[in-house]
Amino acid sequence: MEKLVKQLRKTNTVAEIKNAFVDLIYSKGFRSMNVTDITRAAGIGRGTFYTHYTDKYDLLEKIEDELLDQLQSDLKNVMPNAMQWLIVDKNAATPAPFILETLNNFYQNRRLIAALLSEKGDPHFIGKVKKIIFADLDSSLTKLDKQVTVADKIPEDYAREFTIDEVMGVIVYWISKAHPEEPAEVAQIITKLQNEAPMQLFSMKKDKERKSKHE
Incomplete structure (x- = not known):
């Protein structure tokens, strides 16, 4: 059960990051955004972001x-x-x-x-x-x-x-x-x-x- 909860939490976090990423492309553009922009838009900490991606280029890739x-x-x-x-x-x-x-x-x-x-x-x-x-x-x-x-x-x-x-x-x-x-x-x-x-x-x-x- 605990494993399932963690997996769901991870899935939700990744989805929030992706949604924030898309919103920022439209509002700022990929070249102008940074990790701080993404974490703020997604409502997560920088540490949480870095557990999934190394930077915005890794996220894009x-x-x-x-x-x-x-x-x-x-x-x-x-x-x-x-x-x-x-x-x-x-x-x-x-x-x-x-x-x-x-x-x-x-x-x-x-x-x-x-x-x-x-x-x-x-x-x-x-x-x-x-x-x-x-x-x-x-x-x-x-x-x-x-x-x-x-x-x-x-x-x-x-x-x-x-x-x-x-x-x-x-x-x-x-x-x-x-x-x-x-x-x-x-x-x-x-x-x-x-x-x-x-x-x-x-x-x-x-x-x-x-x-x-x-x-």
């Missing part, structure tokens, strides 16, 4: 790592079909599973993520999110290597960057709104935008080209 780990876990089962949707089913009316999973993940943590993505947050956070998505997309693309070609004279890395930036730009705009729509609604919006946007960077190779690569 651990918060982001937790968010990114969850995103990676959520995407694990849907990413293998990501390139299939982007290339073969790019005109489909159904949202890509990896887009919906990303939206759900962001929506569950919308206030925190919006703070991190804001001008007062961490300018590197969006790059960390994209890195996770790119890693899984690259794995899917590698599996389709013999079937996929990129539009003429466009390097594959640029095609990949453009493809993901289209999606991430909409997601960042959405999650930064004061009252973001439900994930399913935004997923449909992104799907419609994808169908209208220049999504002809990737295409299936012609049968002759695929056969010659096998020979």
Whole structure:
């Protein structure tokens, strides 16, 4: 029982620190805040803060790592079909599973993520999110290597960057709104935008080209 009480106390303290951290990003910005600001806003002593984090940078890193780990876990089962949707089913009316999973993940943590993505947050956070998505997309693309070609004279890395930036730009705009729509609604919006946007960077190779690569 005592162990459970301590665990609950720890969980509540960490939650209070995170809430205070988010409030301070909006009011002061990450660069301007300090540990004293955080402890005052959270209503805890400095000693309590230091039992969990070494400084504000450690707090930021651990918060982001937790968010990114969850995103990676959520995407694990849907990413293998990501390139299939982007290339073969790019005109489909159904949202890509990896887009919906990303939206759900962001929506569950919308206030925190919006703070991190804001001008007062961490300018590197969006790059960390994209890195996770790119890693899984690259794995899917590698599996389709013999079937996929990129539009003429466009390097594959640029095609990949453009493809993901289209999606991430909409997601960042959405999650930064004061009252973001439900994930399913935004997923449909992104799907419609994808169908209208220049999504002809990737295409299936012609049968002759695929056969010659096998020979």
